Amino acid sequence: MSELQIGQPAPDFTLEASGGKEISLSDYRGRKVVLYFYPKDNTSSCTQEACDFRDSTAGYEQHGAVVLGISPDSVKSHDKFIAKHELPFPLLADPDHAVAEAYGVWQLKKMYGKEYEGIVRSTFLIDEEGNLQQEWRNVKVKGHVNAVLEAIQA
Numbered sequence: 614m615s616e617l618q619i620g621q622p623a624p625d626f627t628l629e630a631s632g633g634k635e636i637s638l639s640d641y642r643g644r645k646v647v648l649y650f651y652p653k654d655n656t657s658s659c660t661q662e663a664c665d666f667r668d669s670t671a672g673y674e675q676h677g678a679v680v681l682g683i684s685p686d687s688v689k690s691h692d693k694f695i696a697k698h699e700l701p702f703p704l705l706a707d708p709d710h711a712v713a714e715a716y717g718v719w720q721l722k723k724m725y726g727k728e729y730e731g732i733v734r735s736t737f738l739i740d741e742e743g744n745l746q747q748e749w750r751n752v753k754v755k756g757h758v759n760a761v762l763e764a765i766q767a
Contacts, residue, residue: 617717617748623648623739624715628683628705631691636681636703639743645678646739647761650718652732654686654694654704658754662734663700665758670701676765677741683707684732718750736761 617623623646627637638646649666651659666673666680673680680702686694691704705712710732713719718735721728734754738747738761747764749757 617737617745619745619747621745622743623737623745624712625743626712626715628707628712629688630703630705631688631695632703633688634703636705638739641679641681641739642743643741645676645741645746645765647673647678647680647736647765648683648716648739649680649734649736650683650713650716650732651734653684654690655697658734659684660694660698662752662754662757663694664698665754666702667698667700669758669762672762673765676762678765681705683712685710685713738764 623638625638627635630636651662653659663682682704685708686706688706691706695704707713710719713732716737718733719730720733722731734752736749736752737745740746
């Protein structure tokens with residue numbers, strides 16, 4: 614896997630999304646894309662992050678940006694998560710974590726002394742031409758959504 618570089622094309626993908634449709638990154642050429650990777654539906658930090666993005670959707674749309682969330686969860690899990698929290702953006706299922714690996718966010722993690730592989734919470738801002746404009750890795754949820762919105766407005 615090669616390192617992602619700012620200004621280079623973001624890895625394209627096609628994944629099954631909430632609502633049973635397929636979404637490709639290339640579907641959004643001409644718009645900015647906020648692509649955020651999160652570990653698991655309905656966990657406290659992931660729910661907070663999703664709700665923060667939900668509450669800021671108008672600001673993103675005002676600047677021509679769309680939000681897409683990706684986790685290894687199933688589409689069925691995503692559909693329940695969206696319904697429960699009234700999320701206005703699609704969530705994409707990456708069960709084999711191929712897209713997470715392409716973006717370098719599927720990594721070895723540690724919790725309570727145990728090692729396991731999983732998603733390191735990360736967000737990527739992709740410009741209208743499909744190039745990586747900015748990245749946030751190892752994200753702390755508090756204040757993150759505002760930082761991404763500020764980058765889009767800049």
